[in-house]
Amino acid sequence: MSVITYRQALRDTLRAEMVRDENVLVIGEEIGVFEGSYKITEGLLKEFGPRRVKDTPIAEEGFVGAAVGAAMLGLRPVVELMTINFSLIAIDQIINHAAKIYGMFGGQTSVPLVIRTPGGGGQQLGATHSQNIELFYSFIPGLKVMAPSTPAEASSMLRAAIRDDDPVLFLENLGLYNSKGEVPDDYAEPENTKAATIGRAAVTREGSDITLIGYSRMATVATKVAEQLAEEDISVEVVDLRSLRPLDRQTFVDSVKKTGSAVICEDDWLTYGIGAEIAASIQEGAFDYLDAPVRRVAMAEVPMPYAKPLETAALPSVESISTVIKETLSAVGKRVG
Amino acid sequence: MADTAKPKGGSARASTAKRRTRKDTTGLENEKPETLLDYYRQMLFIRRFEERTGQAYTQARIGGYCHLNLGEEATVVGLMTALQQRDYLFTNYRDHGYAIGKGMDPKRVMAELYGRVDGVAKGWGGSMHMYDTETRMLGGYGIVGGQLPLAAGAALAVTYRGGDEVVMCQMGDGTTNIGAWHESLNLAKLWNLPVVFVVINNFTGMGTTVDMASAEPDLYKRGAAFRMEGERVDGRDVLAVRDTAAKLVERAREEQTPFLLEAWSYRQKGHSVVDPAKYRTEEQKDEARSDENDPITIFDAQLTKAGILTDELRDEIAASVKAEVAEAADFAENSPKPDPSTLFDYTYATPVPNESRRMPADPVFAE
Numbered sequence: 001m002s003v004i005t006y007r008q009a010l011r012d013t014l015r016a017e018m019v020r021d022e023n024v025l026v027i028g029e030e031i032g033v034f035e036g037s038y039k040i041t042e043g044l045l046k047e048f049g050p051r052r053v054k055d056t057p058i059a060e061e062g063f064v065g066a067a068v069g070a071a072m073l074g075l076r077p078v079v080e081l082m083t084i085n086f087s088l089i090a091i092d093q094i095i096n097h098a099a100k101i102y103g104m105f106g107g108q109t110s111v112p113l114v115i116r117t118p119g120g121g122g123q124q125l126g127a128t129h130s131q132n133i134e135l136f137y138s139f140i141p142g143l144k145v146m147a148p149s150t151p152a153e154a155s156s157m158l159r160a161a162i163r164d165d166d167p168v169l170f171l172e173n174l175g176l177y178n179s180k181g182e183v184p185d186d187y188a189e190p191e192n193t194k195a196a197t198i199g200r201a202a203v204t205r206e207g208s209d210i211t212l213i214g215y216s217r218m219a220t221v222a223t224k225v226a227e228q229l230a231e232e233d234i235s236v237e238v239v240d241l242r243s244l245r246p247l248d249r250q251t252f253v254d255s256v257k258k259t260g261s262a263v264i265c266e267d268d269w270l271t272y273g274i275g276a277e278i279a280a281s282i283q284e285g286a287f288d289y290l291d292a293p294v295r296r297v298a299m300a301e302v303p304m305p306y307a308k309p310l311e312t313a314a315l316p317s318v319e320s321i322s323t324v325i326k327e328t329l330s331a332v333g334k335r336v337g
Numbered sequence: 338m339a340d341t342a343k344p345k346g347g348s349a350r351a352s353t354a355k356r357r358t359r360k361d362t363t364g365l366e367n368e369k370p371e372t373l374l375d376y377y378r379q380m381l382f383i384r385r386f387e388e389r390t391g392q393a394y395t396q397a398r399i400g401g402y403c404h405l406n407l408g409e410e411a412t413v414v415g416l417m418t419a420l421q422q423r424d425y426l427f428t429n430y431r432d433h434g435y436a437i438g439k440g441m442d443p444k445r446v447m448a449e450l451y452g453r454v455d456g457v458a459k460g461w462g463g464s465m466h467m468y469d470t471e472t473r474m475l476g477g478y479g480i481v482g483g484q485l486p487l488a489a490g491a492a493l494a495v496t497y498r499g500g501d502e503v504v505m506c507q508m509g510d511g512t513t514n515i516g517a518w519h520e521s522l523n524l525a526k527l528w529n530l531p532v533v534f535v536v537i538n539n540f541t542g543m544g545t546t547v548d549m550a551s552a553e554p555d556l557y558k559r560g561a562a563f564r565m566e567g568e569r570v571d572g573r574d575v576l577a578v579r580d581t582a583a584k585l586v587e588r589a590r591e592e593q594t595p596f597l598l599e600a601w602s603y604r605q606k607g608h609s610v611v612d613p614a615k616y617r618t619e620e621q622k623d624e625a626r627s628d629e630n631d632p633i634t635i636f637d638a639q640l641t642k643a644g645i646l647t648d649e650l651r652d653e654i655a656a657s658v659k660a661e662v663a664e665a666a667d668f669a670e671n672s673p674k675p676d677p678s679t680l681f682d683y684t685y686a687t688p689v690p691n692e693s694r695r696m697p698a699d700p701v702f703a704e
Contacts, residue, residue, distance in 0.1 A: 025497070051497065057527065062520025065486020066493055069427075072475060073494035092517075096480050097487065103683040105468035105476060106459035110686030141684050141693070165686035199689035246691035249701065285702045 007177040009151035010040050012188035013158045018048055020190035024162060025052040027067050028080030037082050038177055064090035068098045071113040076162060081117035085131050098167040099142030110165040120174035120217060121315055127303035132268040137169040138244040144198050145244040147171040149219035151181040160195035173217040201248035203255055207237035210325055211255040211262040213278055215241035218265045225321045253285035260291040261328050265321050270298035291332035297321045341571050343601045370645045376575050377640060378654050380410035380633050383434040385662045386443060390450055394610045399450045403464045406434035408605035411632030412537060413438050415578025419586050420505055425473045425491050427484040428507040430465035432477030440472035444668040453672035460675045482517035489521045492530035503589045504532045511542025513556050525595035526563040532595040533585050539604035544616040560597035572602030573632040603630045
């Protein structure tokens, strides 16, 4: 085991997959000469050359669509979209084409494409650069959506995404790139066959009082909440969704059956957000086990402001999540801290 | 072959004077009669196939949107003849003729229109989404402009592997105004991709004329922004289309660079089967359906004048086309309808846990 950043886990895994499979190429803005806006593709142009590391013009619809077309002929493009906000310019190619081509033509051609892109607020990037719109893609049958929260997950999930024959929206997070964690020693080996299973959530911390559900950056925040509340003798079970489509409902429903209550923390907006689907699933799958209403802690429903105090106020935090957990536990009459 | 007549502003109202300058039988002497008769038969086949399609649509045997190639037969056959078998094709939703021209079995194209299991896409695509890996027709696409980035990407895969296939990407005149057009032509030229972008100019995107939609209505010139050579061809003339397209296809293969081809012809009917085209004046309707603009009538006259097509042959071809179209319709009619149990067969190519297989009334959690 070694400790590395989420960024390095992604970069080294991407490199390993390019070594392993000649059909893997990377396509995107500023990924070659500039080495990536967030340096995930650092060194790749030097090692693999411009054939396999393709810098593009600022034309998201064009190059995402070109990656879809290349995937139809059997290449395995890994596209970088500088932020998920820019995916909106490519959304026709992602939703109307990448997600449809396998089914619409009766299973004749798959689209082995990965679109890597970071979400994330909290960087003072303002309204158009701080959105978490993975919901749009999680809504679409034909797409797979993965959201790793740790370096180890980032590595094994990227490996799984590249080796999968379907289009995968691979959600990263600006707030996670510098986060550190343990990874297996062979995480960057091209021969590594230990890929994550797409479509599986995980209980990343066991607990007995309440279930706290998150994904991507919010899964790491959830872990912090659980650690803090443990000091107040509150036992929080943390579920990291990891895969937003397919959605592993059974894992969090089983957890709620055990704890009797649930809080969902999400970086997107509450109304119609990912948490709404989770809450509805808990209601259907664990109705008889619920001791309190399922609560959601989500972003305030405003276009994200630039000014720091406003931005901070809009985002879910360790404090706000802890408060909601305590309120939920009080509602069921469980002792709180 | 600069500026071969018609458009001038692109309106279907434009002067008819220039249209009669076309060559008659000149050039036919260098062609094999059997080749010409084959083109004639293919054109007639598309005509009759589309007429039958329109009929089946009005009988509710075919559903959804349905766009016909009536009036474009010379363009379709000329373009498909210009491609090698190994070349790839992407088209828009007006794709029945192209599917047949690229080599798909008409019976299976008709079965797709009927939504049956023997359809080219097993009934998943319908009229707008013909697809066949084997003949390399990589899809009709229903979103205007959607196929352009895909075609560029297919060509990228070809060059990535050092192949010598060319990608042809067909579209309508309205497509030249959408963002994907600009992005795809730019990428194709920038990355030296062997793509021939073909604009079928029938002067109207649904009911919006080229004049109303395009600030540069000479569409073949619109590649200039990308330093992409463009040509215009009279799409009523099967040999002109074939020759111009073949030249550009082979240049794309040789020079590893994209080209633009505009082929103009008349859309004989409305945008789709259900469109009565009320936005057209009687004069415009007459023009679109006149014998002098009908590619089959034109070619028939040429071949007859050259002594290649006799009354006997014409009858023979008509009868065999009629029989083959009837056979396609029978095949479609008798092909089984897909079973609802196959509903989840094609959501994902790689199965993973927790894929939803929930029917509308099923609970989220089974059992």
